[in-house]
Amino acid sequence: MSRPVALITGGTSGLGLATAERLLADGTRPVLLGRSRARGEQAVARLGSAAVFVPGDVAVEQDVAHAVEVAAGCGTLRAVVNCAGRAHAARVVGRSGLHSLKEFADVVESNLVGTFNVVRLAAELMARNEPVAGERGVIVNTASIAAFDGQTGQAAYAASKAGVVGMTLPLARDLGAVLIRVVTVAPGLFDTPAAEVLPEAKRAALAQSVPHPRRWGRAEEFAELVVHILGNPMINGETIRLDGGLRLPAS
Numbered sequence: 001m002s003r004p005v006a007l008i009t010g011g012t013s014g015l016g017l018a019t020a021e022r023l024l025a026d027g028t029r030p031v032l033l034g035r036s037r038a039r040g041e042q043a044v045a046r047l048g049s050a051a052v053f054v055p056g057d058v059a060v061e062q063d064v065a066h067a068v069e070v071a072a073g074c075g076t077l078r079a080v081v082n083c084a085g086r087a088h089a090a091r092v093v094g095r096s097g098l099h100s101l102k103e104f105a106d107v108v109e110s111n112l113v114g115t116f117n118v119v120r121l122a123a124e125l126m127a128r129n130e131p132v133a134g135e136r137g138v139i140v141n142t143a144s145i146a147a148f149d150g151q152t153g154q155a156a157y158a159a160s161k162a163g164v165v166g167m168t169l170p171l172a173r174d175l176g177a178v179l180i181r182v183v184t185v186a187p188g189l190f191d192t193p194a195a196e197v198l199p200e201a202k203r204a205a206l207a208q209s210v211p212h213p214r215r216w217g218r219a220e221e222f223a224e225l226v227v228h229i230l231g232n233p234m235i236n237g238e239t240i241r242l243d244g245g246l247r248l249p250a251s
């Protein structure tokens with residue numbers, strides 16, 4: 001049987017890179033789709049030659065089709081982990097003016113349309129896999145607890161992530177017919193490059209807002225949940241919060 005492959009979007013940094021590292025340790029070959037060539041090369045240097053980087057944007061059909069083709073050439077695509085995503089903050093009517101409509105659409109395009117694009121193109125390939133233990137593949141998407149507790153200034157980000165949560169069940173229902181599961185993880189606060197831009201005082205205050213443990217999550221803890229989801233056939237069509245009990249306040 002050919003080697004299992006995982007396509008990991010946003011796999012060159014943060015949660016995606018930690019997941020790639022963990023899956024590689026378990027014998028799965030990671031194919032990383034990301035926008036930054038420099039980060040892609042750094043990631044492959046860290047993971048070793050079994051990892052493959054494919055430059056591209058999740059919202060662009062040809063980029064994702066190419067990444068899926070590369071994954072097919074590396075072995076059998078058994079898992080997809082969608083970690084590509086961008087943060088965004090702007091009030092609807094803020095001090096610097098009205099929320100840009102284009103920015104709203106761009107965030108939804110990256111985080112929601114991009115996730116769907118990867119799901120559909122990868123599922124088409126996975127649907128041709130020989131079933132192993134009754135399944136052909138598993139897709140894990142990444143939302144955010146902002147999908148449920150969106151804060152001031154998070155209309156675009158929260159809408160994009162709520163869309164990921166909302167499509168999880170219908171995707172699982174569609175793809176159940178071809179023995180593919182779809183699960184979403186909604187992380188709380190995780191210490192990744194995306195969070196490094198915050199000032200230290202703000203980061204410390206945010207850590208104190210988590211009921212238990214009072215700290216930022218580690219990317220390896222996200223990866224650990226992904227590995228569990230991939231291996232547990234009863235988890236399907238569900239969004240799992242991974243947040244230490246955090247419920248975001250209004251601001």
Ligand SMILES: NC(=O)c1ccc[n+]([C@@H]2O[C@H](COP(=O)([O-])OP(=O)(O)OC[C@H]3O[C@@H](n4cnc5c(N)ncnc54)[C@H](O)[C@@H]3O)[C@@H](O)[C@H]2O)c1
Binds near residue numbers: 144
């Ligand atoms: N870190 C957190 O606290 C946190 C919390 C909730 C949700 N998330 C979500 O987790 C996911 C991973 O975030 P992270 O914290 O690892 O941040 P990160 O910035 O390290 O990783 C995100 C990656 O996605 C890539 N990316 C963004 N848009 C893309 C696109 N259109 N096409 C291809 N690649 C694209 C970025 O270049 C980056 O490499 C994101 O979807 C983020 O919204 C993170």
